Amino acid sequence: MTITETAIADAYRIVPKQYPDRRGRFHEAFRADALSEVIGYPFVVGQANYSTSCKNTVRGIHGTALPPGQAKLVTCVRGAVMDVVVDLRVGSPTYGMYDVTHQDEDSGIAVYLADGLGHAFIALTDNACMNYLCSEEYVPGTMLEINPMDPDVGIPWPLTGPAIMSDKDGGAVSLKQAEADGLLPTYDECVAHYAALKAGRPPRLTAK
Numbered sequence: 001m002t003i004t005e006t007a008i009a010d011a012y013r014i015v016p017k018q019y020p021d022r023r024g025r026f027h028e029a030f031r032a033d034a035l036s037e038v039i040g041y042p043f044v045v046g047q048a049n050y051s052t053s054c055k056n057t058v059r060g061i062h063g064t065a066l067p068p069g070q071a072k073l074v075t076c077v078r079g080a081v082m083d084v085v086v087d088l089r090v091g092s093p094t095y096g097m098y099d100v101t102h103q104d105e106d107s108g109i110a111v112y113l114a115d116g117l118g119h120a121f122i123a124l125t126d127n128a129c130m131n132y133l134c135s136e137e138y139v140p141g142t143m144l145e146i147n148p149m150d151p152d153v154g155i156p157w158p159l160t161g162p163a164i165m166s167d168k169d170g171g172a173v174s175l176k177q178a179e180a181d182g183l184l185p186t187y188d189e190c191v192a193h194y195a196a197l198k199a200g201r202p203p204r205l206t207a208k
Contacts, residue, residue: 060120
């Protein structure tokens with residue numbers, strides 16, 4: 001597989017090598033050693049999630065507060081999506097910017113997002129299924145939601161009809177408001193968090 005950094009630092013695009021034959025095809029979707037070597041610390045999977053979405057569904061922009069943080073490896077395993085990484089780290093050189101990756105069931109392309117980055121996507125097909133490998137278990141009260149239609153972020157969603165969103169996502173605050181409310185992690189906090197991961201896992205919150 002080929003792992004390359006996106007336009008957002010600490011987010012990586014993973015393109016697997018496909019092995020087709022008369023039975024179908026095979027590829028390695030994820031190797032912990034290869035990804036960990038690139039990001040500089042172990043990526044440990046604490047939880048795996050799936051979502052299924054109809055066409056024009058927009059999910060996100062979602063992030064996680066520090067602590068505990070939650071890095072993600074996201075892959076479209078059925079259908080097709082436009083996947084988006086948004087830098088939510090206040091003070092980052094790319095704060096508020098986004099990077100787009102098109103994923104589908106045939107390519108096997110995945111995206112890794114470090115703690116502090118936001119994730120969103122739009123389903124380009126019906127029955128699009130996303131797999132999320134998360135470094136931490138879900139902790140209630142630590143999730144961050146930014147409105148995916150925030151004009152200051154300016155994601156060019158390729159909608160072919162009305163956007164389908166949860167009430168929470170549709171009513172989420174703008175990036176500016178989240179920053180003003182002190183909801184977002186800072187870039188310095190995230191860098192310190194990555195350094196702690198390199199030295200050994202930092203303390204983390206646990207679900208009550």
